[in-house]
Amino acid sequence: MAEAENREAFRIQRFYCEKMDAPIYARLCGAIAAGLTRDSRTGARVLDWPGEPTRDALPLRLVGGLHALVRAGAEAGLAAVFRGEIVDEGAIVAALNAALIAHDDTLWPWLDGPPQTNEPGRSGALMLGLLEVARRHGPRLEVLEIGSSAGLNLLIDRYRFDLGGTVVGPADAAVTIRPDWTGEAPAPVPLDIVSVRGCDIRPLDATDPGVEARLAAYVWAETPARGERLGTAIAMQRARGVDLVRADAADWIEARLAEPQAAGVTRVLMHSVVWQYLPGATADRIRAAMTAAGARATPERPLGWVMMEPDRAFAHQLVRVRSWPGHDGWTLLATAHAHGTWIRHGIADEDQRRFALPESATVDAG
Known part of the structure; x- marks a missing residue:
C-alpha cells in the first residue's frame, strides 16, 4: 500500500510540473512513478517511505538530489534528461535507476530533510x-x-x-x-x-x-x-x-x-x-x-x-x-x-x- 501511495506522490508532482510549464521535471517525475526500482537503497527507501509522501515533499527531496549530481558533473547520463534531450520514458527510467545505483550513498541523505525552496x-x-x-x-x-x-x-x-x-x-x-x-x-x-x-x-x-x-x-x-x-x-x-x-x-x-x-x-x-x-x-x-x-x-x-x-x-x-x-x-x-x-x-x-x-x-x- 505504501509503495502505491508513494508512486502516486510523484504523479501528483508531475501534475504540478505540467501546470507550471516544467515538462522536463514532469517527465522525470512520471518516470520515477512508473519505473523506480528497489535496486538501490535510495530507491527502496522512496518506495517504502513511511510518512505522507506529498506532505513530506518526497518527490522534491529526490529530484533535488538528482539535480545536485548533474550540477556537480557527476552524472552524464542523467544530465541529458535534465537538459530535455531524453524524452522517452523508458530511457529516462534507465538513466534514473542507473544513477541511483551508482550514487546511492550520495543520494540517500537528500531524503533526510524537506526541500529548501525558499524562492x-x-x-x-x-x-x-x-x-x-x-x-x-x-x-x-x-x-x-x-x-x-x-x-x-x-x-x-x-x-x-x-x-x-x-x-x-x-x-x-x-x-x-x-x-x-x-x-x-x-x-x-x-x-x-x-x-x-x-x-x-x-x-x-x-x-x-x-x-x-x-x-x-x-x-x-x-x-x-x-x-x-x-x-x-x-x-x-x-x-x-x-x-x-x-x-x-x-x-x-x-x-x-x-x-x-x-x-x-x-x-x-x-x-x-x-x-x-x-x-x-x-x-x-x-x-x-x-x-x-x-x-x-x-x-x-x-x-x-x-x-x-x-x-x-x-x-x-x-x-x-x-x-x-x-x-x-x-x-x-x-x-x-x-x-x-x-x-x-x-x-x-x-x-x-x-x-x-x-x-x-x-x-x-x-
Whole structure:
C-alpha cells in the first residue's frame, strides 16, 4: 500500500510540473512513478517511505538530489534528461535507476530533510499582500516571517518590484522581481518597511558555499533565470545579513506578538509555502496567538497577516490577507505560480467563494 501511495506522490508532482510549464521535471517525475526500482537503497527507501509522501515533499527531496549530481558533473547520463534531450520514458527510467545505483550513498541523505525552496520570486506575491496592508493601515510595517529557510524573502525590503506597472523598492536594488501580471496593478501606496525578522526550525546560512549549492539544486533546471537570481540574492546577504533565528514558529510568534509595538507601525506576519510543514498543534497556536493579538489591535497599532500558500485542487498558490482592526476576514488577492513567475490579481466574487478555504496548505509545488 505504501509503495502505491508513494508512486502516486510523484504523479501528483508531475501534475504540478505540467501546470507550471516544467515538462522536463514532469517527465522525470512520471518516470520515477512508473519505473523506480528497489535496486538501490535510495530507491527502496522512496518506495517504502513511511510518512505522507506529498506532505513530506518526497518527490522534491529526490529530484533535488538528482539535480545536485548533474550540477556537480557527476552524472552524464542523467544530465541529458535534465537538459530535455531524453524524452522517452523508458530511457529516462534507465538513466534514473542507473544513477541511483551508482550514487546511492550520495543520494540517500537528500531524503533526510524537506526541500529548501525558499524562492525570492515569491516575494512578489508577498509584497502584493504588504501593499494591501499598507493601504488599509498606513505605510509603516514591521514584518515577521515564519519558515524563513535561508532568509531569501527577508530581503523583501531590499528587492525592487514591478507588479503590473506598480513599482516598489529601492531604485538601485540588485534584484528586480517582475512577475508576469494579469489583472489591474495594485494601487501605488506609500510603503516603509521599518524592520524584517524571521525564524525557521532549521535555518540555513545561504552565504555558506555548501548551502548555496544545495539551494541551487532545488532550483528547477528549466528555469536558469531563477538560478541567477538566487545567486544575486545570496550575494546581497553576503554584503549585509538578515535577521534570521532558529526557533519554533509558534514560540517565536507568541514572543514577537508579546513585544511592545510602536505607535503608527503595523505588525505583519507573512509566510509562503510553509503552512503544510507545521505540526497541527503549532498551526493551532499561531492561529490562536494571531486571533488574540488581533482582538487587542487598535488603529494606532494594527496587525496584519499575509500568506502565499498552495491549493492542491487548483495547482497554484493563493495570496491572502487579513488585518485588524476592521478586516479580520480573509481576502483573496490573487493566485500565483509557485515560484512567483506569474500573478493573477483580482478575484471575482464567485472565485472568492470557490477559494474560501481555511489558512491551510496541502502540498508543496516546488
